[in-house]
Amino acid sequence: MKGLFDPSILEGVEMLRILGPEGTMEEELRAPELTDQRIQELYREMVFLRLADQRALNLQRQGRMGTYAPFMGQEAAQVGSAVALGEDDWIFPSFREGAAMYMRGAPMGSIFAYWMGNEAGQRFPEGVRVMPISIPVGTHPLHAVGFALAAKMRKEPICTVSYFGDGGTSKGDFHEAMNMAGVLCAPTIFFCQNNQYAISVPRKIQTASRTIAQKALAYGFPGIQVDGNDLVAVYVATRLARERAISGQGPTLIEAVTYRLGPHTTADDPTRYRSQEEVEAWLPLDPLLRVRKYLEKCCMWDQEMEESVHAFAEEKVNRVVQEAEEFPQPAPEDIFHYTLEKMPPRLEAQLEDYLAFLKEQED
Amino acid sequence: MKGLFDPSILEGVEMLRILGPEGTMEEELRAPELTDQRIQELYREMVFLRLADQRALNLQRQGRMGTYAPFMGQEAAQVGSAVALGEDDWIFPSFREGAAMYMRGAPMGSIFAYWMGNEAGQRFPEGVRVMPISIPVGTHPLHAVGFALAAKMRKEPICTVSYFGDGGTSKGDFHEAMNMAGVLCAPTIFFCQNNQYAISVPRKIQTASRTIAQKALAYGFPGIQVDGNDLVAVYVATRLARERAISGQGPTLIEAVTYRLGPHTTADDPTRYRSQEEVEAWLPLDPLLRVRKYLEKCCMWDQEMEESVHAFAEEKVNRVVQEAEEFPQPAPEDIFHYTLEKMPPRLEAQLEDYLAFLKEQED
Amino acid sequence: MGKLNMVQAIQSGLMAEMQLDPTVMVLGEDVGREGGVFRATEGLQEKFGPERAMDTPLAESGIVGLALGLALNGMRPVAEIQFDGFMPPAWDQIISHISRIRTRSRGRFGAPLVIRIPYGGGIHAPEHHSEATEAVLVHTPGIKVVYPATPYDAKGLLISAIRDPDPVLFLEPKRIYRAIREEVPEEAYTVPIGEARLVREGKDVTLIAWGAMVREAERAAQMAAQEGIQAELLDLRTLSPMDDQAFISSVRKTGRAVVVHEAPRTCGLGAEIAARIQEEAILQLQAPVVRVTGFDTVVPLAKLEHHYIPSPERILRAMRQAMSF
Amino acid sequence: MGKLNMVQAIQSGLMAEMQLDPTVMVLGEDVGREGGVFRATEGLQEKFGPERAMDTPLAESGIVGLALGLALNGMRPVAEIQFDGFMPPAWDQIISHISRIRTRSRGRFGAPLVIRIPYGGGIHAPEHHSEATEAVLVHTPGIKVVYPATPYDAKGLLISAIRDPDPVLFLEPKRIYRAIREEVPEEAYTVPIGEARLVREGKDVTLIAWGAMVREAERAAQMAAQEGIQAELLDLRTLSPMDDQAFISSVRKTGRAVVVHEAPRTCGLGAEIAARIQEEAILQLQAPVVRVTGFDTVVPLAKLEHHYIPSPERILRAMRQAMSF
Numbered sequence A, B: 001m002k003g004l005f006d007p008s009i010l011e012g013v014e015m016l017r018i019l020g021p022e023g024t025m026e027e028e029l030r031a032p033e034l035t036d037q038r039i040q041e042l043y044r045e046m047v048f049l050r051l052a053d054q055r056a057l058n059l060q061r062q063g064r065m066g067t068y069a070p071f072m073g074q075e076a077a078q079v080g081s082a083v084a085l086g087e088d089d090w091i092f093p094s095f096r097e098g099a100a101m102y103m104r105g106a107p108m109g110s111i112f113a114y115w116m117g118n119e120a121g122q123r124f125p126e127g128v129r130v131m132p133i134s135i136p137v138g139t140h141p142l143h144a145v146g147f148a149l150a151a152k153m154r155k156e157p158i159c160t161v162s163y164f165g166d167g168g169t170s171k172g173d174f175h176e177a178m179n180m181a182g183v184l185c186a187p188t189i190f191f192c193q194n195n196q197y198a199i200s201v202p203r204k205i206q207t208a209s210r211t212i213a214q215k216a217l218a219y220g221f222p223g224i225q226v227d228g229n230d231l232v233a234v235y236v237a238t239r240l241a242r243e244r245a246i247s248g249q250g251p252t253l254i255e256a257v258t259y260r261l262g263p264h265t266t267a268d269d270p271t272r273y274r275s276q277e278e279v280e281a282w283l284p285l286d287p288l289l290r291v292r293k294y295l296e297k298c299c300m301w302d303q304e305m306e307e308s309v310h311a312f313a314e315e316k317v318n319r320v321v322q323e324a325e326e327f328p329q330p331a332p333e334d335i336f337h338y339t340l341e342k343m344p345p346r347l348e349a350q351l352e353d354y355l356a357f358l359k360e361q362e363d
Numbered sequence C, D: 001m002g003k004l005n006m007v008q009a010i011q012s013g014l015m016a017e018m019q020l021d022p023t024v025m026v027l028g029e030d031v032g033r034e035g036g037v038f039r040a041t042e043g044l045q046e047k048f049g050p051e052r053a054m055d056t057p058l059a060e061s062g063i064v065g066l067a068l069g070l071a072l073n074g075m076r077p078v079a080e081i082q083f084d085g086f087m088p089p090a091w092d093q094i095i096s097h098i099s100r101i102r103t104r105s106r107g108r109f110g111a112p113l114v115i116r117i118p119y120g121g122g123i124h125a126p127e128h129h130s131e132a133t134e135a136v137l138v139h140t141p142g143i144k145v146v147y148p149a150t151p152y153d154a155k156g157l158l159i160s161a162i163r164d165p166d167p168v169l170f171l172e173p174k175r176i177y178r179a180i181r182e183e184v185p186e187e188a189y190t191v192p193i194g195e196a197r198l199v200r201e202g203k204d205v206t207l208i209a210w211g212a213m214v215r216e217a218e219r220a221a222q223m224a225a226q227e228g229i230q231a232e233l234l235d236l237r238t239l240s241p242m243d244d245q246a247f248i249s250s251v252r253k254t255g256r257a258v259v260v261h262e263a264p265r266t267c268g269l270g271a272e273i274a275a276r277i278q279e280e281a282i283l284q285l286q287a288p289v290v291r292v293t294g295f296d297t298v299v300p301l302a303k304l305e306h307h308y309i310p311s312p313e314r315i316l317r318a319m320r321q322a323m324s325f
């Protein structure tokens, strides 16, 4: 019918995949700068990240860390996108982006300290172009759009990336951010890790559209659906989106199709809402596995290397934990000092009164 | 590229039009129940509505009415959609839907009384399935979705329609409503009157998508772009959407492409943001004009009938004004009585105190 | 009848009402399959199916806006907002529509719905999981606001809320979800909205609290008793409409008042309570009403949180201040 | 220097700052081409182009969220929310992000931005065009809240707000946008945030008001003077941080206080002011602090609106009550 936009129009579009689960590479789609060497380096990082993630879960069980949101299974999506960016680009993470944040320079010890309940862990060193974690789902892409717009106004060739989940796409603020980015032609990338769940809510209850990528069409710019467990495809898609951003062509939405192998957070019991079979069906698609298979095929990896990289990574994780646990214990004053640049008299009085109370308690 | 959803995919889709500006009818697309007779009836209503709308503007200028949002130019969109519904369907209007509300049974006198600053004008008689006007743009489609869902749960064969503008599609709540309607397969119609402006902001600053209709694809259900100045096409599209709703196929978004011939409201001066030429280019597309031309072609209309229907409509408008002005002056108690079903003691005390104050003032 | 904690009591209340009234339903993020992240809706989807115990997309404004539409069409929805910190996106629908539909339609329509929200700190949670926003809600005309402090009250008040013809915001102190167990009847029963509960009688100072702070205030009152200060403790239970006569008549007797809340002090509900006390009992007041509250800052994360939330010690100190003014 | 009304003064403030500082920009619905529905941004787009005077899509949360992103990257955005009734959709971004980014990042980032909002009733507008939501804003840590009452203050405070390192909510009394004209320097100047203005000295009762209510209070004070009541009138100007020492020391002198606001009474800012007065001046208080406010209802439409908004007569009556307690 004339005038009809029917979802069936979009049925033909298939997910981009370059590095298959069996370690086979579609060479013609691969980015030249992503050499085997580089892939090997990134594999090492992914191993470290997986171990760090698992350690965080353990620390939580031991009562040494608070609630933690693990990213196991999503390493390719995060690492692939993070390393595709330019040095001066900024990322706007939500709570499950430890891997991306680390790859962009945020110290893992800081990230751990934050999850241990210390705000100071969110103050990354100057020069690290990573925003603090945003907990309210779907609300921070707006900041990435505004930030990108300021850069565009000053003609700085950078872009911003906001990371969010499939659940995040349901929020009103996601829509407002996408729409504004389209209108303002902002140099920004919306990076959705569709890990199939928002806590217990499966992707199909989150939205009725076949893909998340196609949501970009509502805003007049392109969306790309990519195998999120494929380091290379994620890299290539992000690179393309960045090219568009930097060259004034505006925003791109990337849907990285992946799977959260672990619980939503340490407070979650996924057996309540998904079957073991479902999880097992995703295991062969593990993002680390296929990189290792590829490297093995190239004769750039073997069991020995695997063991040594694990040992090395374990060591590094130990240092991360130490660093996090050696973060100075924050003082009660810290609650007050960052509310406004200069503490107003009333707040100062509250602080003084509270310190007096603490003093009395000691006595 | 694999995985790419590019806006160009949708370039081919053209707006649905059945009754052209010159009064020519695409007979094969026409709905059989929309007989010439019926079109003639609807034309009479449209003439009345245009006069009523103009009178409202005049009343405002004379200080007899408050701020008013005229619908001139949008009569076909509102009348065509309203009459395509079933008797038991409900509509959820925003502030510019006087024509649709009237066609669904809301007394025009009530609507006028409301714009005269009397809340009582929003209490339509029992049986009139029209919700009160919602002023916050884009926020009420959610209510239409919830309402429709309740009907669906009870297996009642009705649907709901929310009316909103091009501006409304930018709001987060519009997105949440569309997304939920898709997921819940709610029997509801999202009816967007794209009148090219949100106050002074032109459609192209509102969103970068080529059409508004294509936004439905983000939610996995169809959108239809229709010539909003074409009574017949609007009717046919609405009918189709209603069929889908009633038969369990879920929601539809309709974009009625139209033009606000008047000011945004009586407080607005459109010459600040659009040219006279632009307005004049839309005049030949006037929704009343083409119906008249069609009827004339069918030998069902002539100048004499035009004059008599105008005279008749003028009379009717006079009665509307009278009715509105004879609405009883609301009492201060009315401010309090509808806050909760039963007034809590504190509020009662406020009322008593205020009545005592009024009494003192009299003395 | 059995001993239940507060989450169980709430679940029991929902179960009972859904059994009695086919229009009652729950909706929200993870309330269906999962039974709620705190298990307050556990077992409802098994029993009543996915429509009446409905998992929704992640969208707080959408959830409460949908609930309004459902309520307008004959349902009695109980929506859940997963954590207090995710209330603000729902405020527009609450303030602009839910609270106003009755007055906007001059009584033709009402919004008989409930919004449940686990609120408050003390569980070492991430940012946005420890907020107490009662003042904003109480400032909003056209809604009722309920804050239970015990399992028994939670169930009874929840059932009253569901049966109420007006929208009720039902704030649950997540910190004590599992801290207290008490006898809770299995069947439906109601506790009236709008009545405070006298927790403890005393003649020296009136302590006013609600939700999770009732327990802290009770501890403080016990400590005070050992110093010879007899505190009268009121659990407000409903914050809007507020049973102000309960605390006003108490203060008329004691001459002193301490009000406790987690929210930031400035423009918190403590201010309203202090304002009403001085309006109606100034001649009996022997000391200023003292407020023990969160600071005018964001709630800190785990390592500093205990400084922020009023403790029995801080409440005791406030009572001493009131006594020695 | 010329006589300007408040909208003109605001426009003049924006113009001056945009000329001085290339990072200052305005954004919002209709602020560009149209120059704002109230003309507060008139001429800015002509002068500074469509980027620095930017029309946005219709999305309040988006506007302020975008402003935060801009501020994080070196701009000093001045966002406009068209009417007070459309603030609630922006609250989540304000409360969850704008007010918290400094503390969340432990000082690495700040949010030097301004949000301008025409507020309050008295213009016979449709629903959602007459709200006064200061209490919610003042309850929120991490933001400043400014309410000018005169053209001179409006420009000076706006410039202070733009230069402030923290987010400032700038509420403009739309009712008196064009009611008062006074000399306003053409160049940039500042009026400090956080200082009340003594409008009128008096010894009998302290009158506390802000925004559009200052004029009503002044009229009431004149009427009172004819009855021999000498009212001292304070215009708070900044609500957060509030210059409470100004009214506390005044009440210590007069022993009586009347506070006036348009917002609903319960949990309005009047409660906080009353609470602070009784905290710090109870020994001098000779009568309860009286609140003259909107009712605990939705603001009525044109035909009933005048009953809702505090009038000089109601304020006068409150002063008499305070005097005769």
Ligand SMILES: Cc1ncc(C[n+]2csc(CCOP(=O)(O)OP(=O)(O)O)c2C)c(N)n1
Residues within 6 Å of the ligand: A096, A135, A136, A137, A138, A164, A165, A166, A167, A168, A169, A195, A197, A198, A199, A260, A264, C029, C058, C060, C082, C086
């Ligand atoms: C606005 C908001 N609502 C609710 C929550 C509670 N919550 C935390 S994570 C989450 C699910 C998020 O799902 P998704 O966006 O897919 O991200 P994922 O957790 O899968 O990475 C929910 C509901 C929140 N953080 N923010």
Ligand SMILES: Cc1ncc(C[n+]2csc(CCOP(=O)(O)OP(=O)(O)O)c2C)c(N)n1
Residues within 6 Å of the ligand: B096, B135, B136, B137, B138, B164, B165, B166, B167, B168, B169, B195, B197, B198, B199, B260, B264, D029, D058, D060, D082, D086
């Ligand atoms: C949430 C919200 N923001 C701002 C306004 C002020 N306002 C009233 S109408 C309007 C433009 C609406 O444009 P559109 O949705 O296209 O509807 P139209 O007026 O063209 O019918 C604006 C900004 C409002 N009513 N609601």
Ligand SMILES: [Mg+2]
Residues within 6 Å of the ligand: A165, A166, A167, A193, A194, A195, A196, A197, A198, A199
């Ligand atoms: Mg997810």
Ligand SMILES: [Mg+2]
Residues within 6 Å of the ligand: B165, B166, B167, B193, B194, B195, B196, B197, B198, B199
């Ligand atoms: Mg429009």
